[in-house]
Amino acid sequence: MDAHVAQLQMQYRNYILSLYQQGFLDDQFTELKSLQDDGTPDFVAEVLSLFFDDCVKLVGNMARALDQTGTVDFSQVGANVHQLKGSSSSVGAKRVKGLCINFKELCEAKNYEGCVRCLQQVDIEYKTLKAKLQDMFNLEKQIVQAGGIVPQVDIN
Amino acid sequence: MMEVCNCIEPQWPADELLMKYQYISDFFIAVAYFSIPLELIYFVKKSAVFPYRWVLVQFGAFIVLCGATHLINLWTFTTHSRTVALVMTTAKVLTAVVSCATALMLVHIIPDLLSVKTRELFLKNKAAELDREMGLIRTQEETGRHVRMLTHEIRSTLDRHTILKTTLVELGRTLALEECALWMPTRTGLELQLSYTLRQQHPVEYTVPIQLPVINQVFGTSRAVKISPNSPVARLRPVSGKYLLGEVVAVRVPLLHLSNFQINDWPELSTKRYALMVLMLPSDSARQWHVHELELVEVVADQVAVALSHAAILEESMRARDLLMEQNVALDIARREAETAIRARNDFLAVMNHEMRTPMHAIIALSSLLQETELTPEQRLMVETVLKSSSLLATLMNDVLDLSRLEDGSLQLELGTFNLHTLFREVLNLIKPIAVVKKLPITLNLAPDLPEFVVGDEKRLMQIILNIVGNAVKFSKQGSISVTALVTKSDNRAPPDFFVVPTGSHFYLRVKVKDLGAGINPQDIPKLFTKFAQTQSLATRSSGGSGLGLAISKRFVNLMEGNIWIESEGVGKGCTAIFDVKLGISNESKQSGIPKVPANPQHVNFAGLKVLVMDENGVSRMVTKGLLVHLGCEVTTVSSSEECLRVVSHEHRVVFMDVCTPGVENYQIALRIHEKFTKRHQRPLLVALTGNTDKSTKERCMSFGLDGVLLKPVSLDNMRNVLSDLLEHRVLYEAM
Numbered sequence: 001m002d003a004h005v006a007q008l009q010m011q012y013r014n015y016i017l018s019l020y021q022q023g024f025l026d027d028q029f030t031e032l033k034s035l036q037d038d039g040t041p042d043f044v045a046e047v048l049s050l051f052f053d054d055c056v057k058l059v060g061n062m063a064r065a066l067d068q069t070g071t072v073d074f075s076q077v078g079a080n081v082h083q084l085k086g087s088s089s090s091v092g093a094k095r096v097k098g099l100c101i102n103f104k105e106l107c108e109a110k111n112y113e114g115c116v117r118c119l120q121q122v123d124i125e126y127k128t129l130k131a132k133l134q135d136m137f138n139l140e141k142q143i144v145q146a147g148g149i150v151p152q153v154d155i156n
Numbered sequence: 157m158m159e160v161c162n163c164i165e166p167q168w169p170a171d172e173l174l175m176k177y178q179y180i181s182d183f184f185i186a187v188a189y190f191s192i193p194l195e196l197i198y199f200v201k202k203s204a205v206f207p208y209r210w211v212l213v214q215f216g217a218f219i220v221l222c223g224a225t226h227l228i229n230l231w232t233f234t235t236h237s238r239t240v241a242l243v244m245t246t247a248k249v250l251t252a253v254v255s256c257a258t259a260l261m262l263v264h265i266i267p268d269l270l271s272v273k274t275r276e277l278f279l280k281n282k283a284a285e286l287d288r289e290m291g292l293i294r295t296q297e298e299t300g301r302h303v304r305m306l307t308h309e310i311r312s313t314l315d316r317h318t319i320l321k322t323t324l325v326e327l328g329r330t331l332a333l334e335e336c337a338l339w340m341p342t343r344t345g346l347e348l349q350l351s352y353t354l355r356q357q358h359p360v361e362y363t364v365p366i367q368l369p370v371i372n373q374v375f376g377t378s379r380a381v382k383i384s385p386n387s388p389v390a391r392l393r394p395v396s397g398k399y400l401l402g403e404v405v406a407v408r409v410p411l412l413h414l415s416n417f418q419i420n421d422w423p424e425l426s427t428k429r430y431a432l433m434v435l436m437l438p439s440d441s442a443r444q445w446h447v448h449e450l451e452l453v454e455v456v457a458d459q460v461a462v463a464l465s466h467a468a469i470l471e472e473s474m475r476a477r478d479l480l481m482e483q484n485v486a487l488d489i490a491r492r493e494a495e496t497a498i499r500a501r502n503d504f505l506a507v508m509n510h511e512m513r514t515p516m517h518a519i520i521a522l523s524s525l526l527q528e529t530e531l532t533p534e535q536r537l538m539v540e541t542v543l544k545s546s547s548l549l550a551t552l553m554n555d556v557l558d559l560s561r562l563e564d565g566s567l568q569l570e571l572g573t574f575n576l577h578t579l580f581r582e583v584l585n586l587i588k589p590i591a592v593v594k595k596l597p598i599t600l601n602l603a604p605d606l607p608e609f610v611v612g613d614e615k616r617l618m619q620i621i622l623n624i625v626g627n628a629v630k631f632s633k634q635g636s637i638s639v640t641a642l643v644t645k646s647d648n649r650a651p652p653d654f655f656v657v658p659t660g661s662h663f664y665l666r667v668k669v670k671d672l673g674a675g676i677n678p679q680d681i682p683k684l685f686t687k688f689a690q691t692q693s694l695a696t697r698s699s700g701g702s703g704l705g706l707a708i709s710k711r712f713v714n715l716m717e718g719n720i721w722i723e724s725e726g727v728g729k730g731c732t733a734i735f736d737v738k739l740g741i742s743n744e745s746k747q748s749g750i751p752k753v754p755a756n757p758q759h760v761n762f763a764g765l766k767v768l769v770m771d772e773n774g775v776s777r778m779v780t781k782g783l784l785v786h787l788g789c790e791v792t793t794v795s796s797s798e799e800c801l802r803v804v805s806h807e808h809r810v811v812f813m814d815v816c817t818p819g820v821e822n823y824q825i826a827l828r829i830h831e832k833f834t835k836r837h838q839r840p841l842l843v844a845l846t847g848n849t850d851k852s853t854k855e856r857c858m859s860f861g862l863d864g865v866l867l868k869p870v871s872l873d874n875m876r877n878v879l880s881d882l883l884e885h886r887v888l889y890e891a892m
Contacts (some may be wrong), residue, residue, distance in 0.1 A: 027871075028869040031783075031869070031871050031872055032779060032782070034786075034872055035779075035782040035783055035785075035786045035872065036782075037786065039785070040782065040785065040786075043782050046778065047775060047778050047779055047782065050774055050775050050778055051775045054773075054774055054775055082816070083772075083773055085847075086773040086775070086776050086814075086816055086847070086868070087773050087774070087775035087776060089847075089868065089869050090773070090775045090776040090778075090779040090780075090868065090869050091775060091779065092869070
């Protein structure tokens with residue numbers, strides 16, 4: 001039993017580390033995790049689900065804004081990008097945040113093609129992240145079910 | 157037609173000789189008459205300046221005609237035709253006309269010509285006069301040149317002797333003098349002594365009294381004065397049969413002193429000392445003193461005066477400089493000796509100190525050990541006495557070494573940051589045992605505005621306080637002792653020669669130790685701080701002590717740029733010792749000794765702190781809320797500025813507002829909150845959460861009245877620090 005837990009924990013640790021190394025997550029995510037304690041056991045999950053809902057909404061808005069044949073309201077797109085950037089930086093979604101920064105520049109440059117392309121990338125990126133984090137949560141659940149505790153992963 | 161001429165002349169044969177002569181004369185006259193105009197024309201043509209050409213023409217015509225007349229006359233000696241007679245008549249008539257005209261003309265011309273002559277004479281006179289004046293000017297110019305050269309010679313040297321000698325020589329040469337002499341006043345000022353002469357090589361010491369009338373006359377004016385060759389000052393050479401002594405002139409030479417040259421004040425000729433310069437023209441020369449020569453002499457005299465004063469000044473300054481150099485050398489030697497002495501003493505002290513400490517150490521250590529063993533009561537008493545005496549001796553040695561180092565300035569403060577409050581408590585803890593034994597309650601009052609962490613010499617400050625409080629305890633038999641520490645401001649009482657000026661990062665700590673013990677006679681107060689002096693009136697002679705304590709304390713206090721004094725109303729009325737020292741305020745609030753160990757690390761200070769979070773972005777809002785909840789705050793969240801304004805109340809201590817979204821509306825809310833809460837202590841603190849903390853953002857935040865700025869995303873530590881800083885400042889505000 002312990003060996004299983006240890007193995008799971010090892011798996012979990014490696015997974016987390018890989019997420020950081022691949023640039024999916026950054027220090028802010030660590031902060032987020034540190035805010036979770038016995039008083040708020042599902043804090044991270046709640047925040048993340050809120051984040052992904054936000055993503056869906058914002059990406060939808062942007063797609064609609066960019067879809068307009070004729071004049072494209074870049075300021076509208078920009079505002080949405082700004083929101084997404086804020087959200088992603090709050091949760092530590094590093095790649096998404098990076099894309100948002102590029103996206104913002106493209107919006108300011110009113111580069112239609114670029115914007116469309118960037119939006120697609122954002123779409124892909126957040127979905128990927130969502131999947132990965134889902135896996136992470138599953139691992140956590142497994143560990144807890146196996147009777148172990150989810151280890152704190154020290155990134156440094 | 158031949159007419160009979162009415163000429164009287166007979167035929168040629170009668171009076172032939174006469175005829176011949178007449179004939180010849182007429183011819184010559186004619187020739188002469190013809191040549192004169194020719195000559196005239198020739199010479200006039202040669203000369204450029206002849207004004208009367210018309211007259212010349214007239215004259216020429218007149219002469220020519222006369223000549224013609226005479227020429228024609230030649231023909232009339234013989235029988236001649238009528239034509240000739242006609243011609244003759246014409247000529248004669250013409251001649252008459254012209255001659256009359258000329259005669260008339262001459263009446264006008266001749267006065268003119270005469271005046272020309274007078275003008276010429278006048279001009280000649282003028283020329284002669286100018287020549288004379290030229291001569292004069294040239295002489296003057298030469299004189300001037302001589303003066304300049306003389307002055308140059310005189311002023312080119314700063315040696316008094318050379319100056320005077322040169323003067324005489326040059327004057328003698330310029331003016332071609334027979335003798336030139338200089339009389340200087342003697343030291344007494346009552347006589348004039350012949351100091352320099354031109355011709356005679358060292359004359360006999362020859363003096364004349366200064367009060368002679370002729371001398372007074374010369375001294376009374378700055379001009380050169382002609383004096384009699386027979387006056388005593390002028391009789392320099394044996395008068396050896398000179399027929400006529402040359403004229404003598406004397407002039408005064410002011411001898412100026414350094415003190416005459418005031419700034420902006422031309423040397424006043426209220427100087428009393430003059431020298432006399434006597435100049436003699438050569439005898440038998442009938443030369444006279446000209447005005448310009450006298451002027452030259454006066455000018456020279458002045459120049460000599462100036463040159464002499466310069467020489468005098470130079471002498472003075474040379475003398476002063478030599479004196480200074482001597483003094484310098486002496487001082488240098490003295491200083492070196494003093495240094496050697498100090499070094500020797502320090503070495504001695506250090507060595508002796510070390511030498512003394514080693515046995516001391518042994519005594520104290522072994523006595524302590526001995527105390528631990530089994531002893532009889534008498535033995536114990538003895539060992540205790542030994543211990544007490546040896547620790548006293550050790551203290552004494554330390555004091556002496558300290559004091560000597562303090563005195564020659566080689567002691568330096570060891571600055572460091574320390575906790576002032578703790579220091580006072582420690583001192584009290586050290587003194588308490590003794591005070592308790594003597595039944596003297598001690599109280600400590602620390603002013604609320606006393607900084608906790610300060611920069612200074614902890615050890616020495618403790619020494620001072622310990623000394624003062626120790627004295628208070630030592631010399632009190634009953635009563636209480638109070639120790640007060642406060643930050644002193646300039647209006648508090650202080651000794652009149654000491655001004656307290658708090659500077660930026662420093663403050664003055666004032667410590668008052670008041671006791672109700674023996675008190676001190678006010679007359680003895682000044683002696684308190686002198687070394688080794690103890691007032692005999694103190695009953696507790698047995699309390700020991702070397703009397704160095706206060707002296708050392710005073711020196712430490714002085715090193716800390718402070719002052720120490722004692723006030724007492726008299727014997728038996730207790731006394732108060734007060735000292736001020738300058739300490740630095742430490743910037744770091746977390747220092748040394750006692751680390752702050754909060755009971756629950758996450759909830760330090762923030763338990764139940766009501767905060768409001770305003771953020772449009774749901775995710776950010778949630779994260780920020782999570783942060784603050786983690787820190788123990790009670791968090792309310794709003795998602796718009798209107799909602800924020802509705803919800804915010806005086807219960808909320810802090811409002812976090814997101815100002816990321818572009819637009820100024822976010823900042824407006826800060827202003828609206830300011831408006832809502834007019835009383836400062838009711839208003840919640842406003843903190844902006846923003847994506848960039850560059851200067852412009854910070855400035856903007858400040859201008860809208862925000863109390864702080866945080867960079868998103870916020871870390872836990874960051875938030876904790878900011879909150880505690882903010883709340884600290886708020887606390888300080890309330891205290892005011």
